[in-house]
Amino acid sequence: MSVETRVLDVIDEAGTVRLLAELVRVPSVTGGDNESELQGECARRLGELGLDVDMWKLDLEMLRGHPDYPGAEAPRAEGYGVVGTTEGEGEPALILQGHVDVVPTGDLAKWEGNDPFGARLTATTLHGRGACDMKAGLAANLAVMTALRVAGVRLARPLALHCVVSEEDGGLGAFATMLRGHTGEAAVITEPTSGKIITANAGSLTFRLEVAGRAAHGATRYEGVNAIEAFWPVFTAIRKLEAERNRDPDRLFAGNATPYPIEVGTVRAGDWASSVPDLLVAEGRLGVRLDEDPDDAAAALEEALAGIDDPWLRANPVTITWPGGRFASGRLPAGHPLLAETERAVEDVTGTRPGTTAAPYGSDLRIYAGAGIPTLHYGPGDVRFAHAPREQVELRELREVTQALALLVLRRCGVR
Numbered sequence: 001m002s003v004e005t006r007v008l009d010v011i012d013e014a015g016t017v018r019l020l021a022e023l024v025r026v027p028s029v030t031g032g033d034n035e036s037e038l039q040g041e042c043a044r045r046l047g048e049l050g051l052d053v054d055m056w057k058l059d060l061e062m063l064r065g066h067p068d069y070p071g072a073e074a075p076r077a078e079g080y081g082v083v084g085t086t087e088g089e090g091e092p093a094l095i096l097q098g099h100v101d102v103v104p105t106g107d108l109a110k111w112e113g114n115d116p117f118g119a120r121l122t123a124t125t126l127h128g129r130g131a132c133d134m135k136a137g138l139a140a141n142l143a144v145m146t147a148l149r150v151a152g153v154r155l156a157r158p159l160a161l162h163c164v165v166s167e168e169d170g171g172l173g174a175f176a177t178m179l180r181g182h183t184g185e186a187a188v189i190t191e192p193t194s195g196k197i198i199t200a201n202a203g204s205l206t207f208r209l210e211v212a213g214r215a216a217h218g219a220t221r222y223e224g225v226n227a228i229e230a231f232w233p234v235f236t237a238i239r240k241l242e243a244e245r246n247r248d249p250d251r252l253f254a255g256n257a258t259p260y261p262i263e264v265g266t267v268r269a270g271d272w273a274s275s276v277p278d279l280l281v282a283e284g285r286l287g288v289r290l291d292e293d294p295d296d297a298a299a300a301l302e303e304a305l306a307g308i309d310d311p312w313l314r315a316n317p318v319t320i321t322w323p324g325g326r327f328a329s330g331r332l333p334a335g336h337p338l339l340a341e342t343e344r345a346v347e348d349v350t351g352t353r354p355g356t357t358a359a360p361y362g363s364d365l366r367i368y369a370g371a372g373i374p375t376l377h378y379g380p381g382d383v384r385f386a387h388a389p390r391e392q393v394e395l396r397e398l399r400e401v402t403q404a405l406a407l408l409v410l411r412r413c414g415v416r
Contacts, residue, residue, distance in 0.1 A: 021119035030101035031074030046084030071326035073169035092160035092184035098138035099167035102130035110389035132381035137190025156414035170325030174364035192381025200331035203288030206324030215278035224276030252358035260287030327362025
């Protein structure tokens, strides 16, 4: 029996599902105390599997003062990094990375059973916040390491498992892990990819707009300027800029008509029902194109809003600031062998060669790529379920990804 067959045979599918359910039941909303709880649990599991574990408390003050600080959107009092590495000489031949944090739940009434962290299981699917994004990927990473230990396999070159916080609000955990010195020859981030391999990410920036009006009594509204009405040409300019920035996108985005979206997510105006609102505040996200400097993307929006042909806005320019996460784009270098190796592993498991694509959202990929580590995404789940009250992952995908990752690890790291 080959080593590959032996490892695949000992992958515990039911155990992996139980592990995923346990991970989902920890409400590790980004920035909250449960992030740290889950990091501690990951460190414990990696230690029990015999890995050399480095768990450290993030120096938040130092990280926030770093010139390359990736930004953050959630308040955070603490954070921990966790890296487990198998024995062997030299830097890891492969990193498997996953983030433990999840986004807030939203309206609990929209969740079936009203429990986002209940890990509801059906015959084919596990439901819950984080099931797709990305605790299924985290469970797959841990299941691969478990199978290697059960099969008694000793890798010729090290494998590293990175568990990070703060991916959802900027990537602080991955950034801290790179500064800690945990590098490798290549990395796979097991974000949800629907059976495909993602070799590039667009980026995104969070913007905040302040649009001025002029207050007046609602009964004499003609004496004022409604900030909501003043916002309409601003929104029109945003949609026009979005169309311009999505002309002729990179071929990796084939089939995606809007790989670099610009969207306004929140709008707040006024403080009294019978007054003309004198201020509108809107916040949103600006897509950063592949290989584009985020500063250039920001400048494009600033220029578009400054050029609006409107008398009121010319006299009262929109104020724009850039709070929150700062996601640059990133991509796997063309021709890097990691892609072909991953494709082969997936095809050997599923019988079908996976397609490759790019994602219109930012991720930790750009932080690893920026540190000189060739990186791609391959993991269980469909990102269309992420951040939604219908969040779920297919158990078949969890099984297939775990098997493919096991083959990739064996082939890239080798066996003693």
